Amino acid sequence: MNTQQEISRRTFIRSTGLAGVALTLGVAFPTRGETIEVLNTSAAETQGIDFNAWITIDTTGKVTLTNHRAEMGQGSFQSVPQIIAEELEVDLNQVSIVFAPGNGSKYGDQVTGGSSTIRGSYENLLRLGASAREMLLETAASKWSVPKSECYAEAGFIFHKLTTRKFGYGELVLDASKREVPKTVTLKDPKDYKIIRKPMPRQDTPIKVNGQAIFGLDKKLPGMLYAVVERNPRFIGKVKSFNEADVRKISGVKHVLKVQRDVFGNLLEGVAVVADSTWAAMQGRKALRVEWDDSGFDYPNTNQLYAAMKSQLQSGKVLSIKTQGDFVGTFDRAEKKLEAVYETPYESHSNMEPLNCIADVRTDSCDVWGPIQAPDWIQGEVCGLLKLPPEKVNIHMTFLGGGLGRKAFTDYPYEAVTLSRDIKAPVQIVWTREDDMTMGPFRPGMVYQCRGAVSKGGKIAALEAYAAGQNMNAQSPGADKTRYNSEIVDGLLKPYFESIPHYRFGDAPIDASIPVMWWRSVYASTNAFAFESFLDELAFAAGKDPLDFRQQHLGEPRYQALIERLREVTNWNNRKKNEGYGVAITECFGSIVGEVAKVTRTEAGKVKLEKVWAVMDCGWYVNPDIIKAQVEGSIIMALGAATKHATTFADGKAVEHNFDRYKMSKISEIPEIEVHVMDNQERAGGVGEPGLPPFTPALTNAIFDLTGKRIRVLPFSLDEV
């Protein structure tokens, strides 16, 4: 496979168009889930539409497919073309894959977040492939003067069923490109899929085992300078002064200047040291002394933040999200009732590739290269910043060394663009590991207060869950803080809202100067720990088996099927007495995932996580091996956040600044993981995130099963249970 990582879509279409011998069809996605016509390039140009995804076939039969989303490990590089190739009837080995660059047109949604790549676009992608195939079929039928029904497409050829005649796609594109795009196409029955639902090897693997894959930090431009930035460790303060002359004395240093980045509309400040190599810039920064003006801001530490959350919960200042029935009356009258408080920590994303970005700002245009989850947002921001039209701002996506939500944020390209503008040279900003880990935005720390009661029949009679923490959706200046954060209920299975007669969910937000944002699976990553732990506590109070307890509240066939599968693969009904088993089932980003953890005692008396089973129901799906990899990775990431690392604050600054203090899970600490994927007729759901939330409560519920000890505060050490 030939991987072209950087190519402007316009240049690409223009160059293929100039030869006049290519068939190019594309789609643009107006908003998630809506459908739009499949168009050829001339129709798209007439309507001013920029394609998000497109197919080009040239006269040699070479097929090029785009991936309109970022590749950060989740596999869209593979799965987007895998969908198109199925209906186009080409072998994946015969195609080249390119990244689509940032698209500033209002039609585009390229942000890779919310596990949305496949579920938001698969129907359009199937239609795109099928439309091109139909045009090629029509062209061949017309050349042979036979009915289209006598022709079929396979592996890049159109065959005539009644004779041995065939055309390669390349022989047909000239005529096919002149045909109308069909208004409707028939899509395959999933049982006839040849590529989709098969564990096809990823096309990006070969270049990721030999150093050839280009990540943001690997991109170089001629004459490019390197910058590192000393940013305010308390996030919000301003630069008062800095020792420019001293820093300029360091060999290789070219510029020392103030730089800003936009974090939720707040311009956060730093001082950039620009040099002729990364190392020289780092040396310059060592000599840099910045005096900050931090006046007017709190210097919170972790204890104060959590005390504020608890006091907010106790004050009763709770924004109501969702209520049903009479919680208070039912709870007060109930015989069996309980209360519990759960705490989850702040976390940094700590992607293996630290943040970085290249900008080359010229008088009338700008190019940006980087590990970017949201090229279209960045294009929008840069256009505003430089007062340039979208066609003058090119956002190029490299591979991402992890994203996890952090690289959907636009602050680091903002920094690079303003710096390049100010020094009038192409520049790569390199965030050191310490910068990446301490500057946020972080996953917000949360405190959950749950109360509930069980009926005599052993069902949940009443449930209350209030969550306190920073609202990541209300950080901009002037944000409406009276609005509740609806994401506080994310993760909980939908049928509970039917089967629990009396409930109320509420949001008790706190204000703090710490920037917070999406971290893989967002609020579900913490909500699930509270909800699924508390359900387990209610099940125990009701004297019920935790899986049976859940099953009786989740009547819908889809949930029943998942539970039965979980029961079967874990041999749940024959669990051994000296082993601890815990279950948790959550739902987010359109997918339902159930996980079971098994723990044992070692001879030394320590708790050991032996095995995790996961059953993923993501509805319609593309590549079972990528799903398995995503669930394995989600479990391991959750294990780290549950048992290894957290970000704490002292004097307003993040304390953990590198992997010596912020310890990741190691290969020696991971359990055996077994992943199963449900086959059904449901719509496609997300894959990259939904496997994360259920793991932690499954683990702590298993520890309770083994030891009788409830863990309600994260992170905890497995060695100290």
Next chain:
Amino acid sequence: MAAIKLIINQKTYSVDSDPTMPLLWAIRDVIGLTGTKYGCGIAQCGACTVHLDGIPVRSCSIPVSSAASKNITTIEGLSTDNSHPVQQAWIQEQVPQCGYCQSGQIMTAVALLKRNPNPSDKDIDAAMQGNICRCGTYPRIRKAIKTAAQLTKSKAPAK
């Protein structure tokens, strides 16, 4: 500044640099071999692993001057065509997700297998635990090391 002789993947380079600059930045910024990654700068993640006279080292934490005239192997030096058994095994087991840490993982695994052609789970844990993977590809790394051991055996000439 001083001219330092570096032998990387059997090719000799003369690098004019601050002798205290870590080998990592010489490899990446000066010579332009970007397969070796910056991850932490303090030898805590393993993304920058290269071989120095066959021994895996953290290139972020050794000065370029101490690598002078020694044989350095980076990920680019394993093969020109992904034919190294560890690369083959990584492809077969579909190990990488984001891929950023994999150069370091592979270099550490290659050194392990050279020393111990048939590693147990415990051997793998001991050798690989300095290499962090945020995507959580560990189960597949474990499998791939065992696959690579098999591939190496089947390639080795019969005695």
